[in-house]
Amino acid sequence: MNFVTDTDNSIKKRWTKRHLLGLEYLSADEITMILDQAAEFKRLAEQGETKLGLLRGTVVANLFFEPSTRTRTSFGLAAKRLSADTVEFSAAGSSLVKGETFIDTARNIEAMGVDQVVVRHSTPGAPHLLAQNLNTSVLNAGDGTHEHPTQALLDIFTIREHRGTLQGLTVALVGDISHSRVARSNIWGLTKLGARVIVCGPATLIPQHVEKLGVEVATNLDKILPELDCINLLRIQFERQRSGLFPSIAEYAHLFGMNGERLKTAKDDVMILAPGPINRGVEITPDVADGGHSVILDQVTNGLLIRMACLYLLNPKNSP
Amino acid sequence: MTSTRIRGGRVIDPSQGIDTVADLVLQDGKVVSIGTSSAAADIEIDATDMIVCPGLIDMHVSLREPGFEEDETIATGAAAALAGGITSVACMPDTQPVVDNRAAAEFIILQAGRAGLANVFPLGAVTKDCNGEELAEIGQLVEAGVVAFSDATRPLANAEIMRRALEYCGMFNRPIFNHPAVPELVHGGVMHEDYVSTELGLRGMPAAAEDISVGRDIALAKVTGGRVHLQTISSLGSIDQIRRAKAAGLRVTAEISPHNFTLMDERLRTFNSNYKVDPPLRTADHLAACIEGLQDGTIDAICSDHQPYAPEKKSRELNLVPFGVSGLETLLPISIASLIEPGHLDWPQLIGKLTNGPANILGIPKGTLATGAEADVTIIDPQVEWTIDATQFRSRGHNTPFDGWKVRGRARTVLVAGVVVYEV
Ligand SMILES: [Zn+2]
Numbered sequence: 225m226n227f228v229t230d231t232d233n234s235i236k237k238r239w240t241k242r243h244l245l246g247l248e249y250l251s252a253d254e255i256t257m258i259l260d261q262a263a264e265f266k267r268l269a270e271q272g273e274t275k276l277g278l279l280r281g282t283v284v285a286n287l288f289f290e291p292s293t294r295t296r297t298s299f300g301l302a303a304k305r306l307s308a309d310t311v312e313f314s315a316a317g318s319s320l321v322k323g324e325t326f327i328d329t330a331r332n333i334e335a336m337g338v339d340q341v342v343v344r345h346s347t348p349g350a351p352h353l354l355a356q357n358l359n360t361s362v363l364n365a366g367d368g369t370h371e372h373p374t375q376a377l378l379d380i381f382t383i384r385e386h387r388g389t390l391q392g393l394t395v396a397l398v399g400d401i402s403h404s405r406v407a408r409s410n411i412w413g414l415t416k417l418g419a420r421v422i423v424c425g426p427a428t429l430i431p432q433h434v435e436k437l438g439v440e441v442a443t444n445l446d447k448i449l450p451e452l453d454c455i456n457l458l459r460i461q462f463e464r465q466r467s468g469l470f471p472s473i474a475e476y477a478h479l480f481g482m483n484g485e486r487l488k489t490a491k492d493d494v495m496i497l498a499p500g501p502i503n504r505g506v507e508i509t510p511d512v513a514d515g516g517h518s519v520i521l522d523q524v525t526n527g528l529l530i531r532m533a534c535l536y537l538l539n540p541k542n543s544p
Numbered sequence: 545m546t547s548t549r550i551r552g553g554r555v556i557d558p559s560q561g562i563d564t565v566a567d568l569v570l571q572d573g574k575v576v577s578i579g580t581s582s583a584a585a586d587i588e589i590d591a592t593d594m595i596v597c598p599g600l601i602d603m604h605v606s607l608r609e610p611g612f613e614e615d616e617t618i619a620t621g622a623a624a625a626l627a628g629g630i631t632s633v634a635c636m637p638d639t640q641p642v643v644d645n646r647a648a649a650e651f652i653i654l655q656a657g658r659a660g661l662a663n664v665f666p667l668g669a670v671t672k673d674c675n676g677e678e679l680a681e682i683g684q685l686v687e688a689g690v691v692a693f694s695d696a697t698r699p700l701a702n703a704e705i706m707r708r709a710l711e712y713c714g715m716f717n718r719p720i721f722n723h724p725a726v727p728e729l730v731h732g733g734v735m736h737e738d739y740v741s742t743e744l745g746l747r748g749m750p751a752a753a754e755d756i757s758v759g760r761d762i763a764l765a766k767v768t769g770g771r772v773h774l775q776t777i778s779s780l781g782s783i784d785q786i787r788r789a790k791a792a793g794l795r796v797t798a799e800i801s802p803h804n805f806t807l808m809d810e811r812l813r814t815f816n817s818n819y820k821v822d823p824p825l826r827t828a829d830h831l832a833a834c835i836e837g838l839q840d841g842t843i844d845a846i847c848s849d850h851q852p853y854a855p856e857k858k859s860r861e862l863n864l865v866p867f868g869v870s871g872l873e874t875l876l877p878i879s880i881a882s883l884i885e886p887g888h889l890d891w892p893q894l895i896g897k898l899t900n901g902p903a904n905i906l907g908i909p910k911g912t913l914a915t916g917a918e919a920d921v922t923i924i925d926p927q928v929e930w931t932i933d934a935t936q937f938r939s940r941g942h943n944t945p946f947d948g949w950k951v952r953g954r955a956r957t958v959l960v961a962g963v964v965v966y967e968v
Binding site: 325371405433434436437 | 737738739741743744745746747748814815856859860863864
């Protein structure tokens with residue numbers, strides 16, 4: 225095992241934010257700092273430096289009030305790679321069920337000497353509530369249908385890695401825009417870094433006035449397909465749907481699913497992203513998911529690096 | 545015989561078109577005269593530079609007793625009313641049990657008598673258990689002392705029930721109060737549906753839900769000849785429709801709460817649960833329409849829509865907290881801040897919305913300083929500057945979006961039936 229305690233500190237020195245509540249609240253420069261830090265971690269990993277001592281002696285609490293295996297594992301692993309201790313908390317079987325409030329629970333965990341809190345919650349604004357009530361740094365790991373900043377950062381990182389820049393690229397977010405925190409964070413991040421963003425999906429899944437966020441709206445995927453450099457296929461969250469938002473899964477797949485046939489009309493170098501877990505055969509067919517345009521597995525790898533970067537930059541201890 | 549003279553104040557009584565500097569003389573709990581009086585009185589109150597007006601009436605209040613005493617009781621709510629300059633409140637029937645029968649209404653009246661503070665006028669439920677399905681015992685509720693009917697925060701969703709309720713209440717010349725909203729359109733909503741709700745990912749409640757419901761009630765007022773009172777309206781579309789209904793001579797009235805003409809949906813960016821109200825805080829165009837509706841008389845009354853909650857119920861995640869504001873103690877200062885200070889209304893207009901406006905809708909002999917009327921009087925210091933502090937509320941609900949606001953003007957002295965019951 226190779227402990228590196230002295231990575232390049234220049235980014236951490238410039239970082240000033242205490243919380244990561246969403247990409248809405250970050251500047252283009254701050255977003256770039258996170259991407260650059262993640263790139264630095266990738267460089268170190270490629271040199272074999274997979275275990276870093278940067279957060280040794282600090283405690284990261286993973287508060288997951290909503291189940292999520294992927295994001296939780298990714299955050300847990302990221303903390304371990306930085307040598308932080310982790311505390312795991314899930315709502316199931318907790319005192320929350322006994323009527324303790326969300327804030328009480330978090331305060332109790334903070335009182336155990338936690339430096340950073342990673343929170344996933346089904347209510348928009350729950351991380352903001354914690355940031356207002358706790359002294360530790362709060363990292364939003366997804367708040368309801370509001371934001372999921374690290375997911376968007378890893379999407380953006382993956383695109384930047386392949387294309388060098390976001391400037392001038394046309395990116396489509398396809399699917400359920402209304403109920404997607406991934407869409408909101410992507411919109412903030414992509415537009416701030418100079419990409420053109422089109423949101424595309426059934427009209428019933430596109431929220432009111434979304435164009436004021438600086439995006440274009442399309443309801444016909446085939447029409448916009450030839451213009452796209454990147455396509456991010458959002459998962460249809462069947463559990464989040466109110467009934468009757470679209471007629472059937474088959475119709476959705478017919479109109480908005482990415483399949484080999486459709487892919488033929490896209491640019492030769494089009495990138496296919498999907499913030500998993502995907503419904504194979506609905507948003508995307510297996511040939512596309514596993515094909516040459518797909519960067520889905522890169523996204524998973526990069527997710528770890530992005531979360532390491534966020535934990536490192538936001539951790540109040542071990543400041544240079 | 546006890547006599548009281550309130551000397552040298554600006555007496556404003558919109559019920560009689562009075563706005564003049566004068567003495568107000570009370571005797572044995574009744575108003576005797578407005579003018580200059582030299583006869584000595586037992587009690588002298590100096591009201592120089594003050595506004596003297598009929599006791600304020602808040603026609604939309606939840607007192608939570610019986611059933612939810614952790615949020616408020618009739619006594620704490622009545623004390624909060626007096627601290628806000630309010631001498632009479634009309635309270636909603638959505639207690640536990642619901643005020644859908646004679647005994648429940650009599651209980652409210654009895655408890656209010658025991659508290660001996662503000663006057664309390666109970667509203668009865670339109671339907672049993674406020675479930676929107678079967679009419680409550682409206683006739684017996686009227687006999688028990690109920691002044692009007694409402695299912696409180698539950699919109700009367702079934703148009704047929706609304707129609708029958710209007711016809712039935714017509715026998716007693718009582719109005720039906722309805723919270724206008726189409727339930728299917730607002731279901732699960734937390735805030736106004738617009739750009740901000742999209743950005744925050746919070747489920748929205750479209751203004752159309754209110755507009756459609758108001759349109760339906762106006763149509764039913766027309767077909768039944770009944771009296772429809774639209775509670776806490778907030779949308780441009782409803783105000784337009786109410787204006788036209790009034791011009792057409794229909795018996796339609798409307799009220800509004802201060803937070804709906806003061807605050808915008810932008811406030812939810814803080815995710816502070818005190819901004820979660822129903823109807824929701826809307827956008828600038830709706831606010832402008834609300835002000836216009838108040839100016840031209842489309843909106844008859846200003847009410848607090850007092851919805852007090854114990855602190856633990858409001859300090860939760862946004863989708864779990866109940867809607868509402870503890871409003872009794874901020875009704876007057878926020879109305880002054882949002883309507884008088886920017887010059888939208890003058891004092892007689894504002895006092896009218898808080899006295900004879902609601903009294904006429906409720907059909908109660910209040911809100912006037914006419915000779916022989918019960919001497920409920922509020923003396924307002926229009927200049928005093930102070931800071932709203934929720935921890936000082938008499939109400940058990942400290943849920944206010946106005947905590948920390950620096951305001952000007954408040955009730956200095958309050959009399960009910962000629963007796964001073966509150967003084968700063
Ligand atoms: Zn936001």
